[in-house]
Amino acid sequence: MLEHGPIRLADFIEENMEPILQAWEDFARTIEPPALTMDDEALRDHARQMLHAFARDLKTPQTPLQQSEKSMGRGARGHRDTAAETHAEARLLSGYTVVQLVPEYRALRTSVLTSWSAVRAGGATDLPDVTRFNEAVDQALAESVARYEQMVKQSQNMFLAILGHDLRNPLGTVVTGSSFIMQAVDIPPKYILAANRIFNSSQRMNRLIADLIDFTRTHLGPGIPVKVRQANLARVCRTVVDELRTCHPEQMVAMTAPEHLDAIFDEGRIAQVLSNLVGNAIQYGTPGAPVTVSMVADDSNATIAVNNHGPVVPADRIPALFDPMVRMANDTPDTLVERTSLGLGLFIARQIVQAHGGHIDVVSNAQEGTTFTVTLPRQPGTFLAPRPGSGARPGEGAAMAPAGISPAD
Template sequence: MPEHPPIRLADFIEENMEQILQAWEDFARTIEPPALTMDDAALRDHARQMLHAFASDLATAQTALQQAEKSKGLAARGHRDTAAETHAEARLQSGYTVVQLVSEYRALRSSVLTLWSAVRTGVATDMADVTRFNEAVDQAVAESVARYEQMVKQSQNMFLAILGHDLRNPLGTVVSGSSFIMQAVDIPPKYVLAANRIFNSSQRMSRLIADLIDFTRTHLGPGIPVKVRQANLARVCRTVVDELRTSHPEQIVAMTAPEHLDAIFDEGRIAQVLSNLVGNAIQYGTHDAPVTVRMVADDRLVTLTVNNHGPVVPADRIPALFDPMVRMATDSPDTLVERTSLGLGLFIARQIVQAHDGRIEVVSDAQEGTTFTVTLPRQPETFLAPRPAPGRGGYAEEALARISPAG
């Protein structure tokens, strides 16, 4: 039997492209659901681009450092989307799962190596070529999975944003209708009581929806919108504390603050921060100890602290308190009914504080209780600077347009 001439894997891929593509296409047709948006030509085009990229990589010299980086999925890349990223987007739109996406690369790897093994010559370059090929495939898998995950998260956030926005109109009707019934004087008291309960429940739903919209804004766009002006920060905080005292008469809320404190800030957003922090302190603190709010300032900074006494937050849990969907731990059964939040309050508070060029910190121990400290500049140097959205346009821009403050 005649001996095949030596051939490098890069050359083999280029010379046997159609045979490799056919083997991969046969496998792709076995995956359910079948591709909804890609015909055979498009499927082959994606695979052809990736195979050309693999062959080009094999033919390019690399250093030991470059090889180590590639093995970790950290290879250098250009500014344009890679073929693997483009393929991931198309597969997501076709309804493929990430498991099915990865299985395609496994099939592509198998197709190349199985066909090449039939003609391999056993020269010293074989093992090096196989290693380089596997590294290139692994890099493509990493790029595809990363893009797939990014697109899934973007789609989920877009759905939540539009859902939250579209719920506001019917909820507004419920609030208006229940408020109208509450003011009636010619209906039985039991109906007024029912309307009052509907109104209060609708108000809680409205706050949940507002938190949901703020959360999706931080993921789809440049962050929570903030409109600043010079105002009396002490007055805003005092108003929030008075409102919480009214809604929680069972809890003592003590406040120490100057009568007047000028600063540049967004009144509504800072009120939202304080409402979240004090509400959190009331919910997780003990009713026999006061919640204490203190505000001090110098010419440059404002420091606002909110303290409560209750279960100590373990040190290992403190870094995660500001993550979304996280609630503080408590052993008190009295607070279980009140836990109707999404666990976004502290996350949103941190986003607002950071938008004001400030910071928020927390310490917790058995002696002093749990204290949240917000530090804000009285005159932020950088404010509302344009920041690119993490999304790639399209869905993200549509969602942001629908949940804009004017909407």
């Protein structure tokens, strides 16, 4: 039985917990399909804890700033998971969607306020209690949705990592088989041509899978690992440029660099960065306009600049260029490269550069075109702070780089 007479909302919640939970449970059972297979304890799992938390919150004094933060779902919290966060995890594992999760909070809010209004019929409405209660529910809802989204992203990234890893073996068989056929001398040329196309397509697929695995590494671990050793950075740069010239014979790629430039870096990873940047410049540059690659260095740092002339990138869009699944705007018709790209190239390039302790800057204007500038320390351990406007977002950058660096075997 609900108690009658004047009563504060916090006391009402604690003294009438069971009727409130029953009203909420009746609603929860209408959510299909998961709720139909859940027992009473599972349906009520964390609602009781949340109601107790709401009651404690109503009894705790708060400042206007705390009230404002809580109304936007940014209330102060401890180090342990809240009941709302644990509730979100349980609901996700039970098969709930976020669309089914949110109405539970609306039902919990309605259950409390409707029951309280019934026992206070004819009495004055305590508006501050109602406001505080709504703020607490909003905070719990924000925590639940945030945890739900975090777990969904983690599951998606794990799926992508497993998928990318498992695709490598069958793809390796395709590459090996097509390579074997290409070397044959006792079959018609048309089969050699078909094998060559299979081989080239497999190589593109392999690059896509490598990008996918690198992307998931940045979300599931400390970042992209790099194994550094002393090597000639200029030689690596020239090798990448020569490979791209072969792949794009119609495109002029000019390069200026010293004959020898020693640095300590991961050759394969920096080659990947240069390939992504120069390939990006070719893809989005104006047809017929040259792409230029230049390298300079001082005693501490090496700088590589990749420039092309094409559509100007607005300043407010530059930071977004390094986000995953984002491509630069291009007014030209879609190309094969665009259709087979995941939009991860610049994101991965930045992650690799940051893992070396460096940063990437971008400048784009109508006079000089678009220039991506990579600055790398020549010695490990000399980590550079990202420059303003470099595309690094707050909290990102070289400070997290040392964890990914290890000496080469």
